[in-house]
Amino acid sequence: MDIEAFRKAGYAAIDRICDYYATLAERPVKAEVKPGYLINALPDHPPEQGEDFEVISSEFEKHVLPGITHWQHGKFTAYFPSISTFESMIGELYTASVSNPGFNWICSPACTELEQVVLDWCANLFDLHPDFYIKSKRGGGVIITTASEVVLTVAIAARERALRILSEKEPDVEEGVKTGRVPDSDTPMKIREKYGQRLVIYGSTHTHSLGAKAALLLGLQWKAVPVSAADNYSLRGDALRRVIEEDIANGLVPFFVIGTVGTTNTGAVDRIAEIGQVCRDYPTLFFHVDAAWAGVAYSVPSLRESLRHAEVNEYADSFCTNMHKWGLVGFDCSLLYVRNRQTLTSAMSMTPFYLRSKESEAGEVIDYRNWQLALGRRFRSPKLWFVLRSFGVSGFQKHIQRGVELSSRLGDMIRSSARFELVTPQSLSMVVFRLNPGQSPNALASDDLNKLNSKLSSRLDHRSDVFITPAMLGSEEGNMEVLRIQTGGYRTTMEDVLAVWKVVEEEGEALLRERE
Amino acid sequence: MDIEAFRKAGYAAIDRICDYYATLAERPVKAEVKPGYLINALPDHPPEQGEDFEVISSEFEKHVLPGITHWQHGKFTAYFPSISTFESMIGELYTASVSNPGFNWICSPACTELEQVVLDWCANLFDLHPDFYIKSKRGGGVIITTASEVVLTVAIAARERALRILSEKEPDVEEGVKTGRVPDSDTPMKIREKYGQRLVIYGSTHTHSLGAKAALLLGLQWKAVPVSAADNYSLRGDALRRVIEEDIANGLVPFFVIGTVGTTNTGAVDRIAEIGQVCRDYPTLFFHVDAAWAGVAYSVPSLRESLRHAEVNEYADSFCTNMHKWGLVGFDCSLLYVRNRQTLTSAMSMTPFYLRSKESEAGEVIDYRNWQLALGRRFRSPKLWFVLRSFGVSGFQKHIQRGVELSSRLGDMIRSSARFELVTPQSLSMVVFRLNPGQSPNALASDDLNKLNSKLSSRLDHRSDVFITPAMLGSEEGNMEVLRIQTGGYRTTMEDVLAVWKVVEEEGEALLRERE
Known part of the structure; x- marks a missing residue:
């Protein structure tokens, strides 16, 4: 497809999307198809010769759209919203047009810097503590795919932080594997062997499954602390403390607590200050606040108090909200803010020879690959930039x-x-x-x-x-x-x-x- | 922005992208900007009132494009390609238009089923072993963000597999933590405590840093087996076996080997059959083949032999190639194929009450969330579908x-x-x-x-x-x-x-x- 063919096909795609939105209200909310509907409708191998793009596009409409559950439909009220606005779609189009894997600043300086800019804009929009801004040079924000990947990421960082604290306390541990090491880590294997499997993640019985899944993926225990209907299903500090004390008595090591602002079940807000105080009492504990859905409501000052905004600013070590839920930006765009960026970089940094750059070695730039699990990363900030500028704070x-x-x-x-x-x-x-x-x-x-x-x-x-x-x-x-x-x-x-x-x-x- | 405003803004975006490609050859390959260029050019907070979309778009051109390193430039010869074609861009646009998080089949049946279809198409294009097809009902493919996330995903699955094997061999282990469990896992904590930190990942000194990073993230050891220039830097079975035997003698547990088809440094192809034979000799070992860049060349029959295609089909437990590198599909689009899908699902499955669906409970559908780390997932198959159909096998x-x-x-x-x-x-x-x-x-x-x-x-x-x-x-x-x-x-x-x-x-x- 050459440039002029793309212009034609691109206009046609825009027109089809306009038609889709013009007819959205007439469609069912949920796809009315049976399992296997599309697998059975399409051939089982790709075509030998290229096909006409208009034909392919019309088959997208014919075969794929009927199997879409219309999350953008006005009557979609399931799960949480996963909003995509026209502004966000255009942002995605620009992203696709300059596709690159963004693992280094030099990969495309704009990818790193636009992300830094819009993350600080969102910190401003949500009135986050100054430590959560990139410009603080202490903490800062990064875009991750989803709130569940955020929790896995932060849990890994918290695990390494806890093991570092333990190894400083016990320089003379004798048990366990004495040889070998984890790459790019100073924590001795013997500390890992003594404590590595005794680490525990905490949340409540109403915490999203992202907590238990992070534990499953890391091979660690997950403790869901019970809540009470009388407390509107929010996690209380005392209940958490009781479970933690029992675990410590049993030789376990508490290292990560998830507090939720806006639970999936009922939108409950955990008692952030109470939980935060417990975390302060146990130095190995890292406190993550998951506000995947509700966090974007911090944009409205009158909603902040009931969402314990000041408590999050005071106590959270990390904070997550999804712009791709209620925040007008298409999936995926989860914002992770950390109060101390070194918690991430000291657990995730790896710079082989071929990824070195003079700007990184001079310490002048952020290489976001060291803030996340994967090496490559999408250029996700344009959709956020288009949405924030087009809506403005007041529109948001x-x-x-x-x-x-x-x-x-x-x-x-x-x-x-x-x-x-x-x-x-x-x-x-x-x-x-x-x-x-x-x-x-x-x-x-x-x-x-x-x-x-x-x-x-x-x-x-x-x-x-x-x-x-x-x-x-x-x-x-x-x-x-x-x-x-x-x-x-x-x-x-x-x-x-x-x-x-x-x-x-x-x-x-x-x-x-x-x-x- | 209403539908007609989107039509106008969408056409304008398509036109701008056409202009970009028409002038691409005149641009530098690498961004000519200094660190901080964009941060200093933009305001430090979002606008209070919404701005005109045409103004925002022109500022994208003015501020962002100069900071782009042009991976689509003809003279870009760094790292690996990260190609985006016009077909892929239009696929991304359609994806953005029906944005949803795709964690369940019912979230949008087409998201799951189109992915199944195109993954089997690619298995066909690359002539993979029948077990790697979804329709085998044994193994199958899934789209993951990147090859590094693939390795982390598969390493977690391999860890759980190895621990299961060890716990079957040693039902009476007495040491370690006796209470608690990892959620949704049957492997006892005492097995995890005995072996969990003794697990080792293997590759060569030329394996991409994704191997060491997976080890770092999982808190495990990484062994880079030396290679020889005389072997063109490819990993040999004997060298691997020597390191493994020494590790076993030291009480370590080998569980995961990465073989590479097309290394980052030189495009070397590891001796897949030799490595595969070693893996068969040690039942806890899982063999992943990383062909992130080179795997797409399996589409050309005459290139298969030198890339040890038959050996991969014979020995690999899992295989990865990135369509978003040389494969004409924009970032991100990494294909992971597993020979036995249960290796993934038994390590990643989690279905809280609110994610249940009648189709899943009837076992009629795949819920891809249980094949990956995160819960939510992008609808990445349309770009793959548009590319494969528009180019055809012969064009590819x-x-x-x-x-x-x-x-x-x-x-x-x-x-x-x-x-x-x-x-x-x-x-x-x-x-x-x-x-x-x-x-x-x-x-x-x-x-x-x-x-x-x-x-x-x-x-x-x-x-x-x-x-x-x-x-x-x-x-x-x-x-x-x-x-x-x-x-x-x-x-x-x-x-x-x-x-x-x-x-x-x-x-x-x-x-x-x-x-x-």
Whole structure:
């Protein structure tokens, strides 16, 4: 394809995307296809000769689009939003046009520096502590694929930090493997053998599975500290401290705590200051705050207090929020901020001969490969730059406030419903509710109610005009099966919310009729 | 931005990209900017009010493009290519238009299924063993960001596999931590404590730093087995076996071997069958073949034998090649194939309540999140689909053959040069050479020659019209500093190669004159 053919094909792609968005509201939310639909529709080998680009593009529309679950649909209220704006799409297009792996500053200085600029812009937008800015030269931010990769990255850095602290305390350990070393690390193998498998990661029973998965990937233990419905499912310092003390008594080494601002189940906000104080009491502990969904709401000053913004600024060693969820930037674009960049670089740096550069050796530049797991990295900052400049701070805030307002109005409707009840206070753009026809206040963990809501969830799962995620709220009071609706979608309107709610009410009524 | 504004802005972006490619040849290869150039040019906070999109786009051109090192430039011959074609860019645009995190089949069935389809297409293109196809239901392929993330992923899977084997052999281990467990894993903590830190990863001194980095990230040992210049820097089975036997005698546990097809330094091909035989002799060993750059050349039947294609098909447990290097697809798009998918899924699977789906529970679909580290994942298959269909097998092969042909002609020129010499046989689209004015055949590790070539490299590094990566060839015979030129770029022509070579010759001559 030459330049003029690209111009033609590019215009056509833009037109097709315009058509897609113009017809999005008419499409189902969830793909209406059966497993294997696409595998069976396409040939099992690539074509021998190149094909006409217009044909390929039309087959994308014919075969691929029907298998898309439309996360950009106004009625998409499942999981969390994964918004893509037109501004972000154009950013991605520019990224693709100068494709390169960005592992070094010299690979493309703009890749590193634009990332530094927009990360400091976001630190400003979210009013983060000065240490989290790149320009502090102490900490700073980096774009990582996802919040789960962020946790794995930070957990590795925290592991190395804890082992360094232990090896300083115990220079004379005698047990274990005495030969060999981990590349580019000064921590002796004997310290690793004594403590390496005794390290423990902590979160709550409502922490996202990213905590347990990081533990699985690192071959370490994961402790999910119980929470209470009376505390709105937020992790408390005392409960964490009890588990940590018991573990220490059993010879384990606590090294990493995940606090959540805006849990997946209910949007709960853990007690950050309480947890932070526990972390200060045990020097091997590193405190990560996962605000994957809710963190972008720090852009709105009036929302900060309930999200424990000041506590995060005071206590978190690292902080993550996903611009690719509620933050108007397409997937993937997860922001990781660390208070001390050396925690990352001392655990991840590796510079073989062929990656050396005069600018790096002069210490003049950041080489972001040493802040992350992989060597190569996408140029993800343009989409962030286009979004932040095109919306401005005020446009970004307005978007966040709109999502909160829609949920607030939905929450009022549920509160006044005779069949449904809110089970937790509204959290930002999310409401958590269940069918409770008797409106029994003490039925928290009733098996009958759980079964009823499980059936409702299953009924809704068979509809393609809505997409609603259920949740199981485990707590000291028992397990409660609920449903959640998030209204943070960029294209979600009050009409969409009303239409989704109508479906929930209808299915609820139908279920109750069926039961009678 | 509404739909019509997007149409306008999208057309304008396509036009700008056309302009960029039309003027690419006139630009320097390497960005001519100083550290901090962009940070100093942009404001330190985002704008309060949204800005005009045309202004933002023109500032992208004004501020960002000068800081881009042009990997798509015909004269870019550094590192490895990181090609982006117009077809791939349009694929990325479609991906951005339906942005979603793809962690489940139901997230968007097309994301999972198109990936399955194109991965089997590539298995066909590269003539991989039937076990590596998804449709084998035994192994299969998945798209991961980069070859380094692939190695980390596979190393984790191999670690869990080795620990399972050890725990089956030793059900009665008594030492170590007896309580607790790693989430979603059956391997007892006492097995992890006994062996977890004794595991060792192997490669050669010419293996890419991805091997050592995986070891660093996992807190494990990395053994770089020496190679010999006489073997063209390829890893031999006997050398590997000697190191492994010594490690076992010292109580260590070999669990993961990286063989390389096409090393970064010289394009060397390790002795895959010899290494594979060693791996078969030690049941805890898992054999990964990293063909990040060279693997795409398996598309050309006549190139397969020298790349030990049949040996990879016979012996590799997993195989990786990057479509985003020489493979015409924009970054990131690394293909990981495994012979047994359970090696991945038994080490990475995690399904909390909110990620359950009826299709997964019925076992009808693949949930790719359980084949990778992160939860969320980009929809990377469209760019691969557009490239494979638009080029066809024959177009893809032609592109690979052209890169080989350009290197072959450059190699002939170097062979006939009085000042320069080839130091290894040409490997695909790469030539490795050095300045050796005396043409002394026994000067392999001469310090003087190394210093001379280091100076040449430094002179070339100060030019922005070429970009050439040096390499340090360590071997049993000593260290040799060399330069490498890769001619695999999609837009690289014979004129470009001649122009680059002319610069190398001029700088070499100037250096020799200076020395006299």
